[in-house]
Amino acid sequence: MKIKRIGVAAIALAAAGALALSGCTSGGEEPTGSAGDPSAIITTNGSEPQNPLIPTNTTETGGGKIVTSIFAGLVSYTAEGEIENDVAESIESEDGQHWTVTLKEGQTFTNGEEVTANSFVDAWNYGALFSNAQGASYFFDNIEGFSYEEDSELTGLKVVDDLTFTVDLVAPEADWPLRLGYTAYFPLPEVAFEDMEAFGENPIGNGPYMLAGEDAWAHDEKIDLVVNPDYDGVRKAQNGGLTIIFYASQDAAYADVQGGNLDVLDAVPDSALETYEDEFGDRAVNQPAAIFQGFNMPYYLEHWSGEEGKLRRAAISMAINREEITDVIFQGTRTPATDFTSPVIAGWTDELEGSEVLDYNPEEAQKLWAEADAIAPYGDTVFDLAYNADGGHQAWVDAVVNSIANTLGIQAVGKPYPTFAAALDDRENQRLTGGTRAGWQGDYPSMYNFLAPLYQTGAGSNYELYTSEEFDSLVKEGAQAGTVEEATEIFQQAQEVLLQDLPSIPLWYSNVTGVSADTVDNVVFGWDSVPLYHQITKG
Amino acid sequence: MLWYTGKRLLQVIPVLLGATFLIYFMVFAMPGDPIAALYGDRPPAPGVIEQIREQYHLNDPLIVQYFYYLAGIFQGDFGVSYSGQPVNEILARTFPVTIRLALLAIFFEMVAGIVIGLVSGLRKGGIFDATGLGASLVIISLPIFVVGFAAQYFLGIQLGWFRPTVSSGAPIQDLILPALVLATVGFAQIVRLTRSSVIETSGLDFVRTASSKGLTRRRVVPVHILRNSLIPVVTYLGTDFGVLLVGATVTEGIFNVPGVGRTLYQAVLRGEGPTVVSFVTIMVLMYLIVNLLIDLLYAVLDPRIRYA
Numbered sequence: 001m002k003i004k005r006i007g008v009a010a011i012a013l014a015a016a017g018a019l020a021l022s023g024c025t026s027g028g029e030e031p032t033g034s035a036g037d038p039s040a041i042i043t044t045n046g047s048e049p050q051n052p053l054i055p056t057n058t059t060e061t062g063g064g065k066i067v068t069s070i071f072a073g074l075v076s077y078t079a080e081g082e083i084e085n086d087v088a089e090s091i092e093s094e095d096g097q098h099w100t101v102t103l104k105e106g107q108t109f110t111n112g113e114e115v116t117a118n119s120f121v122d123a124w125n126y127g128a129l130f131s132n133a134q135g136a137s138y139f140f141d142n143i144e145g146f147s148y149e150e151d152s153e154l155t156g157l158k159v160v161d162d163l164t165f166t167v168d169l170v171a172p173e174a175d176w177p178l179r180l181g182y183t184a185y186f187p188l189p190e191v192a193f194e195d196m197e198a199f200g201e202n203p204i205g206n207g208p209y210m211l212a213g214e215d216a217w218a219h220d221e222k223i224d225l226v227v228n229p230d231y232d233g234v235r236k237a238q239n240g241g242l243t244i245i246f247y248a249s250q251d252a253a254y255a256d257v258q259g260g261n262l263d264v265l266d267a268v269p270d271s272a273l274e275t276y277e278d279e280f281g282d283r284a285v286n287q288p289a290a291i292f293q294g295f296n297m298p299y300y301l302e303h304w305s306g307e308e309g310k311l312r313r314a315a316i317s318m319a320i321n322r323e324e325i326t327d328v329i330f331q332g333t334r335t336p337a338t339d340f341t342s343p344v345i346a347g348w349t350d351e352l353e354g355s356e357v358l359d360y361n362p363e364e365a366q367k368l369w370a371e372a373d374a375i376a377p378y379g380d381t382v383f384d385l386a387y388n389a390d391g392g393h394q395a396w397v398d399a400v401v402n403s404i405a406n407t408l409g410i411q412a413v414g415k416p417y418p419t420f421a422a423a424l425d426d427r428e429n430q431r432l433t434g435g436t437r438a439g440w441q442g443d444y445p446s447m448y449n450f451l452a453p454l455y456q457t458g459a460g461s462n463y464e465l466y467t468s469e470e471f472d473s474l475v476k477e478g479a480q481a482g483t484v485e486e487a488t489e490i491f492q493q494a495q496e497v498l499l500q501d502l503p504s505i506p507l508w509y510s511n512v513t514g515v516s517a518d519t520v521d522n523v524v525f526g527w528d529s530v531p532l533y534h535q536i537t538k539g
Numbered sequence: 540m541l542w543y544t545g546k547r548l549l550q551v552i553p554v555l556l557g558a559t560f561l562i563y564f565m566v567f568a569m570p571g572d573p574i575a576a577l578y579g580d581r582p583p584a585p586g587v588i589e590q591i592r593e594q595y596h597l598n599d600p601l602i603v604q605y606f607y608y609l610a611g612i613f614q615g616d617f618g619v620s621y622s623g624q625p626v627n628e629i630l631a632r633t634f635p636v637t638i639r640l641a642l643l644a645i646f647f648e649m650v651a652g653i654v655i656g657l658v659s660g661l662r663k664g665g666i667f668d669a670t671g672l673g674a675s676l677v678i679i680s681l682p683i684f685v686v687g688f689a690a691q692y693f694l695g696i697q698l699g700w701f702r703p704t705v706s707s708g709a710p711i712q713d714l715i716l717p718a719l720v721l722a723t724v725g726f727a728q729i730v731r732l733t734r735s736s737v738i739e740t741s742g743l744d745f746v747r748t749a750s751s752k753g754l755t756r757r758r759v760v761p762v763h764i765l766r767n768s769l770i771p772v773v774t775y776l777g778t779d780f781g782v783l784l785v786g787a788t789v790t791e792g793i794f795n796v797p798g799v800g801r802t803l804y805q806a807v808l809r810g811e812g813p814t815v816v817s818f819v820t821i822m823v824l825m826y827l828i829v830n831l832l833i834d835l836l837y838a839v840l841d842p843r844i845r846y847a
Contacts, residue, residue, distance in 0.1 A: 052623050133590040135587060219628075220632070220801075249795070252795040255695065258703065
């Protein structure tokens with residue numbers, strides 16, 4: 001993915017209130033059409049995992065799609081970004097802070113070992129332990145006992161009996177279960193702790209698939225997975241197995257789909273973006289991913305605070321023709337934004353009050369800009385928009401600043417930084433001279449994850465110093481809501497506050513682009529842009 | 540001969556040391572943190588990165604890192620890549636694939652190039668000669684990625700004669716197309732070299748003598764003309780084999796060949812010092828050995844050349 005380190009969210013929710021997720025929605029679509037050959041092997045693209053296949057150390061996409069296939073967590077995600085219980089029988093809490101997890105009975109790893117409460121508690125403790133240096137360790141930092149500086153046990157995890165354990169969070173977090181489908185939270189069998197490195201080469205899981213023998217992972221070439229006959233969860237495979245072929249370039253993978261040697265491709269190369277939809281018709285996928293893109297105007301700049309800043313933000317937002325830019329520059333592989341989250345997040349809507357500020361409206365833009373000029377004249381200040389030149393952003397930044405310059409009659413230019421790190425440095429230290437590109441990729445499908453870390457007063461990634469009491473109190477209220485639906489409604493109200501203030505000017509959502517060969521059916525992409533492999537049928 | 544070979548082998552040592560240090564230094568100087576890159580879009584906690592940097596001695600000064608590495612090499616251990624795989628294993632996996640590909644390409648360009656070059660040279664100025672020269676000019680001027688993508692699209696996808704990419708294990712039949720693409724560049728050079736060399740040799744006294752003493756053309760062409768024309772061609776083949784072993788990056792990328800070029804390219808992108816330096820070390824070694832073999836081959840082709 002071109003977007004670099006958009007963000008990480010590991011901020012604890014301040015929430016209280018009863019919440020029971022035991023009977024959460026089952027949004028998974030029943031496969032339609034032909035049942036397919038139950039022994040057919042699906043082939044798909046991937047990349048060589050950057051680390052041994054240990055769930056808590058797998059945070060990049062190459063290893064992620066393998067680990068997710070061979071392990072099953074407490075919950076799994078449906079295509080719509082909702083969760084359904086997988087290994088868990090129930091995940092319950094009275095107050096959003098103290099959780100009780102019970103597991104379904106009789107589930108096993110592929111070596112025969114039973115999946116118990118210990119399988120989870122030991123795996124999470126392993127992942128969180130400082131000296132184990134696991135990439136996903138920060139996912140556990142909201143559990144009692146976690147430390148970033150030294151080895152310490154997660155005292156918040158307590159095994160009650162074989163199938164029950166309790167979790168104490170450091171603060172209430174109403175949507176905590178939404179995290180649990182992520183790789184970091186998968187269980188491990190006892191054998192793993194004897195030699196984790198060796199285990200990572202030949203992992204033993206409890207998921208819908210398992211490795212096809214000792215040499216299933218041919219490094220730099222492919223990995224062969226076959227159906228795990230003992231898996232009986234919600235992701236039961238409709239095919240016989242999965243072969244993930246590692247490609248050095250998307251072009252080679254695309255050539256293989258065209259040549260009939262690959263069934264499913266989850267990233268179309270830039271060179272084919274013009275043509276792939278014509279070539280593959282309804283076998284092409286182009287849908288929003290959990291990635292929000294916008295740009296921020298810092299509140300510490302002259303002209304950009306108070307009432308004047310509010311008017312100017314609304315004016316530039318309406319000066320941008322999002323439809324045209326996504327069409328011309330991105331060949332339709334971006335979707336114009338209508339809120340601050342993403343369409344794959346439960347609760348997303350394009351009908352928020354005030355969202356017309358995201359429509360192209362040059363007359364209104366000029367009017368608002370003139371109103372702001374009446375407060376304090378903008379003069380011939382040059383409007384600049386910072387971006388990192390190593391991420392392929394120049395084309396759209398130029399289009400956006402041109403759109404602003406033409407509509408408002410001001411001078412507007414793009415301001416390139418050589419690398420993402422250099423651009424972030426100026427953001428973190430409040431040294432910007434104008435706007436800055438800002439994006440966010442959801443770690444798990446939660447609306448809260450798209451709002452709190454970015455716009456709450458003093459939040460970790462609120463570099464442009466936005467502050468709103470109304471927004472802060474709504475977010476707090478949402479985190480303490482009794483049900484997910486209630487929380488969603490409050491978060492939508494919080495977004496309506498954002499639409500008035502525009503701390504970030506929403507541009508578009510990045511799309512996932514994919515194609516599949518006519519040998520396969522039921523190819524559906526999940527909220528995280530990875531196809532739901534288990535439900536693909538072939539033959 | 541033995542003395543000469545030994546002397547050449549001794550020269551390998553300083554060249555290797557220099558090359559590894561230079562490469563090590565260059566990888567070290569590359570921007571970006573290779574450890575952070577291991578985790579994709581989700582940066583781990585700072586403490587995690589720090590521990591892994593410690594593990595790979597990345598916090599030590601460059602020269603200390605280099606000596607750690609060198610100490611390993613002398614024990615036959617090329618270190619561990621940042622993704623936790625022993626570099627020895629990566630080397631053992633990728634070099635056979637690339638050697639196979641290079642040998643196949645050399646075979647194609649040698650057979651086609653020498654035959655066409657020989658015929659062109661013998662029939663200087665004829666239609667065959669003119670066509671061959673023209674065609675080789677066109678081929679030389681085409682960048683290899685154009686040839687690669689065109690071959691993949693037309694022969695692989697449209698006509699379906701070959702697999703568009705190489706399947707796991709890189710079997711010979713899958714390597715034919717990439718080898719043909721790789722062979723195009725060398726092929727055109729060999730045609731031109733062979734042709735001019737054959738023309739030059741044909742005009743020499745000993746060829747005329749051979750013909751006038753009544754030897755058949757069948758004997759004169761292979762034994763007197765061809766053999767004596769091959770020295771520049773063999774020199775070229777030697778360098779070309781070296782280039783093919785180390786430089787098939789573009790072609791390996793297009794056809795997804797799990798060989799040296801593709802792996803090295805990815806290792807460079809990821810800033811994987813141990814992998815890059817080990818690959819380059821082996822490449823330099825192979826290049827030097829191939830060149831030594833070529834020099835020794837001269838003596839076989841031309842008895843006037845003697846090494847003492």
